[in-house]
Structure formats: C-alpha cells, structure tokens
Amino acid sequence: MPCTFSSSSILPAMPTPWRPFTANCCTVEGQTAFGNFSRCRPTRSEFSKKVSEVSSFRRLSFSDLSSSSSMRINEDLTHSFGSGLHAFQLSELRAITQNFSSNFLLGEGGFGTVHKGYIDDKLRQGLKAQPVAVKLLDIEGLQGHREWLAEVIFLGQLRHPHLVKLIGYCCEEEERVLVYEFMPRGSLENHLFKRISLSLAWGTRLKIAIGAAKGLSFLHGAETPVIYRDFKTSNVLLDSDFTAKLSDFGLAKMGPEGEDTHVTTRVMGTHGYAAPEYVMTGHLTTKSDVYSFGVVLLELLTGRRSMDKLRPKNEQNLVDWAKPYLTSSRKLRYIMDPKLAGLYSVKGAQEVASLALRCVSSNPKDRPRMPVIVDTLESLQHLKDMAVNSGARPVTPKSSRNGVTVKGRRDVKAGAHRKPSPAAAQTARVN
Template structure:
C-alpha cells in the first residue's frame, strides 16, 4: 500500500457493470468505480489513485441463501479476470498452513464478520508473494451480510491503493468458505490503544499522527471521480502500522457516492450507533458528509479518551457528542474533558483547534461540515504547535468551585491558561 500508482489515462474506458448469471437483478448490488481525476482536484486527491481495472462484470447476492445458486468457481473466474495478479487467489489448504490450522494462539480478534488470525508466509510459499506476516479474516457463515461484505471488500480494496488504506493481498472462495488475506498491522486497532490498554496512554503527538493518517484515507476515498462513502468509520476500523501509521480497514459497508445531479444515496441504515450521522439514521440519505460526522466523533474520542457510547456512565455523559458539545467552543471549559491519561502533556493550542474542528464535523447540518481535504490541512497545521500543558492531574468538574484545588490555587499548581484560538475555516 505504500507504493504510488498512476492515475487513469483518458484512453481507458470506465467500467460499466452488468450482472453475472449467478445472481438475480432484484437481489444483487452492483459496484462500479471510476477513479479518474476530477477537474480542480487538489494534489492530495489526485495522487495514489489506482488505475481502473478492465472489469468484465461483478455482482453479488445480498443473502447467504443465494450462495448455492452461484458457484465458487464462477466467482473465482470473475475475480481472476477482473484483478489478475493484483490479488492472489488462495486455497483454503494454504491458509490452514500459514495459520497453523487457524490455531487459537494465532487468533487476533473477532467481530461481526468473523475471526481474524495471524499467519506467516515465506518467500517460497506462493509465486508473487514476499515473505511477510499476514492477517486472515474468516467469514462467519451464519452472518446475514457475510457474502455481501466479503465481496464488497474484494471489489473495493482490489481497486483502491493508498498508504492510508489497509492492503488486501488476496482472497479465498472455496465452496461456502469466504476468507480475506491482508497485510498484518502490528499495532492493532486504535480502539485497543485508546480504550483497552489501561496501563498505557497514547501521547498527544501519536494521536495527532493517527488522526491525520485516517483523514487522508477518507479524503482519498471522497476524492474519486465517483466518491466512495466509507460508512463505518470508527476506532476499531483504524489499524496501526509499526510506526503508528493509520490505515482504514473493513470496507464491507462501503458504498458508491451519488452521481450526476443526485445529492445523496438512499440506503438502509447500517453502521455503528454513536458514529452514524443523525440525518443518515433518520432518513437513510448517505453522503460523504456522513463520513465527516463519524470522523468528528473519532476526534472527540482522541481528545477525551472516551467511547462514542458508554451506557455505564451517568445519563448525561453516555453519548459522547452530546456530553462534549458544551465544552468544545470554550477554551476555558475544554480542559475539563481532555483525556486525563495524557497527564496534561498535550498542546493547548492544538487541542483547541482539534476541538473546534470536531465541533464543525459533528454539526447537525451536513452543509456546515468541512470537506476532508480541509480537515487534513487543518490537522497537519497542528503539528507545528509545540506548546505543551505543564500540569498533571484532573481539572475539577465545571459545577464545582475551581478557584482552589486541595487548598492550592489552580495557578499555583501549574495549570496553564488556554490560549485564544482562531476559527477553523469552512468549505
């Protein structure tokens, strides 16, 4: 995923999908992506765009019950013709070898899709595959969306190439078995670092680096000629490389954005509660601004160290967006909600700018949310702020007296006064 690839030339014809014989038109979802450059698109959007494959046809059923009418051989033929050597067609027996028969000690995690195991391949294992560690994701055959999401991942990640998207190495489609093989991400997910490792705290600079990388991944998706809407942006889908480079994973819910005069895509509501944009939840209208809202929620998680939804907290603090809203526009109040595990070691100015950006991203009016290139630009500018808060410890809740803490004034304990912050530009 780190290599740049050239963009589509004008001589290449856009792919126009037709359904395969294995799926009925009524039950199929057809994905087509034209990754040509937009006129006036920024450099961020125009580089690292994958060349358009010469697809013959790709369609897939939305229900596992239809798999019996579509043979794995036919699916493999379509995928092989579409992607050629760019994706490796693994045999199930090969994946059992590299994961020690899906050994429990190799288990990395499990989710709605199924279990993920670590595997190892050497330079002699398969032609065209270098020696490396991989992650093998196994479809839960009982899942309602399993086959749909599996093929969506293959189609999107088979085309998309960017340093902030996880690399899909290959796939396995054998009888009713559905598996995916990715590059291994040694640092795991952002969710694990923020919420599940109680003894460790991510430094401010690392949080900012992750936010920038994830923003670039979304900006790349939104910058295609036909934008790709990620639809499931959250901390568990942001994976981290050995140097904490953020890469977006899990494209099972991704959708093509609106084309022509259309302003949105209408689809049934799917995703994760707490991250989904309110207008999408209420109407099913999906746009790239839906992703921007989800990104704003993740920014709040990075700032506060709290999850988007926490039922165990008091009623007024369960929904992160609602709880943080009164604090985000005030330099004086923001300090109350900063993640205490940072121990005061964060850029005061940087935190204020990030809070203002998050506030814009989670605006109830989608038109008021910034576009992702502007989000990237704003976050990159925060790397220049070297001012660090000098105090450790918790600020008292805003409804208590803050003039003195344990008999000493806040100023006497070294709490720094927040600096004024310039507003973040909108697009």
C-alpha cells in the first residue's frame, strides 16, 4: 500500500487565521474549532470559506475531546444537514458490525479500519435497507478528527453520481465514525494490483477513468473549486457495474478565490501521485489533481503502481519510467499491462497515453482541465481496433540505459498472426 506522507519540512505550514462564525462555538485550548454552524445557514460562497477554515485547524488529540464538545458538534451538524445525514449512535454501529469484528473487515489504512454492515428501518426509521461501509477512524493515526470533520462537511454538502454517498456519521466522546454506501467491487487498486483479481478489460478501464474524471470535474467546477488532493487508485471505489466513485475527502481543500492563483498549505498526499510543484512549494491548485489523475491513467495502461520499490531503480517511479514510451503506439505496446493480453484499442491506448503525458507535465499550465479530459476519454469508448487483431503483441520491455527499449521488426512479426490464448479469451468474456 502506498505510504501517506506529510512533508511539512519542505514548506512550513501556513494555516488560514481562524475567525469564528459567532460567539457560540466549540473551542480547543482557547481557539475556535467549529463555529455555530446551525444558527446561521450560510450561502454557498460563505459555506465554502467557512469549510476551508474549519478543515484547516490542527488535528485534535484525545485530551482535546470531551463529551460536551462532541455533543455540540453533533448539534451543529444535525442543524446544518438535517435529514440529509444520519447521526448514528456508537451502539448502533457496533450492532451492525458485530462490534467492528474482523469477520466484517473490508480494509484498513492510515485512517483506521472499514467494516461492512447492514442498515434498514429497524435500525432507524426512514433508512433504506442496504449494506454499508463503516469507517472507524483512528483518532491518533495519520488522519484524525480534522479529516473526519472535513469529510462530513464536504460529503454532507456535495452530491454527485461519481462521489461516494455519505449516509451518516458518529461523534461520540473520542470516537469518530463515518457510514457510506457499500461499494461491492472495492477499490480500483485491488483490481489492478491484487493477483487474485481478474484482469480489468480495456473497456472497463476506460469506463472507470471516465467516471473518476467526472467526479473530479464536478469538484473543480463548483462555485468555489474543491481540490481533492489525494486522488489515487485506492480512493476510487467501484459499484456492481464498475461505476467509479471518489471516496475519502479527509484531505480535500477549498480552492483559491478571487485573484488568488493557488492555496498554500501543508504538503500532504501519497508518494508517486502528488504534483511536483505542490511537493516543492506547497502551492495547491486544481492542476495538482490533474497530475494525480495522469498518474492513475498510467497505472490503468501499464498495470504498474505509481511507486514500486521492488523494481529496478530506474523503474520505481512510474511517471519517470513510462514517459519515453508514451509518444508513439510503437513504443507504447511494450509497456501495456500484460494482463490485457493485447485486448485493447491501439488508437484508444495511444490517445490515453498522450492525455496522461499532458496531465503529468512538469508545467501545471500545460495540463488539461478536467472537462477536457472527460470529453477526450468519452470519445474513445467506441473504438474497436484491438491490438491482437493488428498484430501488436504485448512485450515486457527490458531495462536500458536510456529507459527505452524497442525490439526489432523480426520480434514483432513473430507474433503477428498469433491468436489470443484460451485463457485470454476467457478473461475477455468475463470482463
């Protein structure tokens, strides 16, 4: 699993000064942590400004939390979001997960653990009967109360077919829990990199890329843009028909407003996905998300992780290794995911590669905007020029001094008339 990092040593944190909503607030060591959100329903622009301030305060520790602060936060959230979000009791969530049993464990990471549960109107009147994912945050982990609160606020306000739906939350003493719709096919990371998973067909990969792009496009197109800041394969979840939805908004930030060109913030994200200018300067823009999206496109093309320390040194960073292969279809076929077994559109793959190359440009101004990315990907959905039919046989490139190895025509011709193996044909039918 890629490691999450916080590079505050690169650039000192520069938090936005806090200004309370009203005098009646939750406080942390004398400083306002969460304003009286309930008594003054803000406009969208005011809401965006306040969310930015709320999500930037430092993470609370156990000693900061008390029964009164939890009660007040619950009251504010209830008044702010009403019936749109359910405020669950911890006892209810323990019941539907058998006390967060390991038998119901879906996954775990720096945030804590995620367990499967089932809710219906017997648990709470008005609840739709459905399976859910219950995320139990580790308040002392890499993400804590601040990320929990940011996620509740963002997903409580934002609704879109390509964002995972937040059903409810729990804020009870030191416990912080989130309840989402259950995504039966798990994460894109599992499908690309777990050996037990069936290979994703080319059309399915394209569908996932389009769905994720639409989710980012929606965030960037808000009145005040939302910068996701942690786009990666593990945060792209898939429903039963492989519709992609973005999850985990704990690191999301409100984008620049007015004449500002960027947000300066503490550098946080995941190695291999974070845009280089953000890592170096702490300057965050929507183009930072575009870079991360380009990295995921490369993972979809190659079946390789963004960072892989088990590979030779010149192949560990996917962007650096793949760039020389992205300029032509002749080179590209050598780095295509072998699990595709040649069953992909040659033209489509080259267009995706070209798009990925633009997305990971070192100059943010050269990166396309998300609506352009959506249009480009959607135009590739109906291409049928499959590589196996044109004689292009996938080959794993050997390491070379300049990073590019292209075999001679004799090697290409040797596989020109080979038919896909029975296993490859079965994989195509399954997907």
